[in-house]
Amino acid sequence: MEYRYLGNSGLKISAITYGNWLTHGSQVENDVAAQCVRAALDNGITTFDTADVYANTKAETVLGEALKGERRQSLEIFTKVYWPTGPGGPNDSGLSRKHIMESIDGSLSRLQTDYVDLYQAHRFDTETPLEETMQAFADVVRAGKALYIGVSEWTADQIRAGHALARELGIGLISSQPQYSMLWRVIEGEVVPACRELGVGQIVWSPIAQGVLSGKYLPGQQPPEGSRATDTKGGANMISRFMDDDVLTRVQALKPIADDLGLSMAQLAVAWVLQNDNVSAALVGASRPEQVAENVKASGVRIQPDVLKQIDEALGDVVVRDPAKTAENAPARRPG
Template identity: 70%
Template structure:
């Protein structure tokens, strides 16, 4: 396993992180989840990403139990706040009240005194940005959070947060967690250049495009039973990639992977790690073998010729529009 600094901070993270968005607490049984976490640790993954909203808070609980007994200083635990975790009018968003209550709930579920990175899961248009950043800064000063970041914020939103932090003397954002893959490159035009300049690293999710880039989904055929495309939680995200034109183009990546001695999943993960602004790629798993397969992408160097072949194979199906990075216009929930 290779390790990279998270942005311009002193924090090092494993090139491949283990995430439990859909799996823990919902798609797989807890024993299987624990086996996957153990496989990640055995593969020298040190970075674990979750969120309070995953599986209605159960994902944090499962991860906390799975990491129990592991030396706390040997891992980096990331979680997030924004989406509803209750039915009250203040049970979502990035207000001081919700952030403060949410971090306490996350720490309890994760069975830890602090998280290494606390991330704003979306941008909250209904809360002053100064309020959010001041609350984050307070949590850092209290020792409950070591670093702060965001997820799926636009370039202008990240820039505003950095400007306010500098003006007010708050801790700066060190990370952004966007969707990024061969098929979804919306961060490249605006977010990556800004973040490279400002020292903000990308922790990318869905580098395998919800499993589409494994090549297991065949054009003109129904998705395999039990796959991500049939899971009610993940199917909304994967549906954008399930068109026959996309699936046909993905099949054209198979000879490229084969020539390199890589699986399709390894090629997909290695591809996002070629971007120097990417600090870590998040992978999920329902079986330990998937973790073992994915970690082999760490340290893989793809030559410019290979990158060009991938671009040629995928052609115009790649999504590049920066406007696709969006947050709800109104706070979700009541």
Template identity: 75%
Template structure:
């Protein structure tokens, strides 16, 4: 495993991050989830990402149980706040001071820790003044319940405004967590340059495009049994946008490149996002321990300029690049 600094801070994280969206508390049984976490630890992964909204708080509990008895100082644990949780009442959502301060306490209890290394705004809240949100995050840091703050899926302008307020409050906003893959490049034109200027790193999710970049989905064929596209608990909804025949055909063109390098298509996809210097880590999920071990093997792989060019040629114009696709809900979800 290799490690990278997160933003303009002294915190190092594993460049492969284990995340439990759509898996813990939902797609896989708790015993299997624990096996996956232990496989991640065995592979040298020290950074774990979750959120209070995943499986309506259950994912945090499962991760906390799986990490029990590990040396806390050797781990970097990240979680997030914004989406509705618990009974999903009118204040159980968003980035109000009330919701942030109540949510961090719930997250720490479920994770079984006194603090998280990174506390993230899971989306931008258009219904709460940004000053209120950033002051609440600053208070979370000053109370010792989080060491750093980050955000997820914020636009370049939102990052700039949040960073300015964090600086005024003397806390460190060091990361953004966007979707990023060969097929989803919407951060490249605005978010990445702005982040580089501000000292913010990307922690990217879905580097394998919900499994599409593994090559297991074929144009004109039914999704394999047991795959995310066949999952009725949320997985199928998350992947649907990538399952167009023109996308799946382009992805098959990546197989010869992976074969030439002697790696899997998933490893190629994870290695690709890590070539971006503004990316500190790639979040990978798994429903089986062997998937964790395979994904972790992408750490340290460096792709030549020629290989990067061939990947661009294979993907062609099926990749999404419009910066406007980085967006948060205009109103808080119910």
């Protein structure tokens, strides 16, 4: 396993980070989830990412149980706040001081830990003054409940504004968690340059494009039974943007490239995002322990420039690069 600094902080994290977005508490039974976490630990993964909204708090509970008994100092545990939790009352979402201060305590209780290493704003809250949000995060850090703060799916301008306030308050905003893959490169134009300048590292989600880059979805054919494209709990909606025959045909052209490198297509996809020097970690999930072991093999792989060019040529114009997509996909109002 390769370990990288998160942004310009002194915190090192595993380049492959285990995330439990669509698995723990929903798709995967708790005993299998625990086996996946054990497989992650056995394969050198020390960093675990979750959020209070995943399975409406159940994912945090499952992760807390799975990590119970492990040496806390040997782990980096990340969670997030913003999306609705609980019964969905008027203050059960967003980045108000009230929601942040109540949410961190709930997350710590479910995760069975005194602190998280990274507490992240899961989206930008258009209805709360940024000063209020950053002051609340600063108080969470000063109370010892989080060591660092980060953001997820913020635009470059939002990251700059948040980073400036964090600096004034004397706390470290060190990470951004965006979607990033061979097919979805919208952060490259604005977010990555801003983050390089500020010393903010990327923890990227969906590096395999919800499984599309594994090559298991074939053009003109129905998705495999039990795959994410057939998951009515949310997976099918997320993957739909890539379930296009042109995209799937282009993805199949990556197979010979992966074969030449001795990698599976999924390993190639994870290794590809890790070539970006602003990427600190790739988030991977798993519904089976063996998937974890396979994903870890992408750590430390170096892809030569000529091969990166072959990948670009194979995918052609199906790659999404428009920086405006970050703002377009963000909620205009706090969800209720």
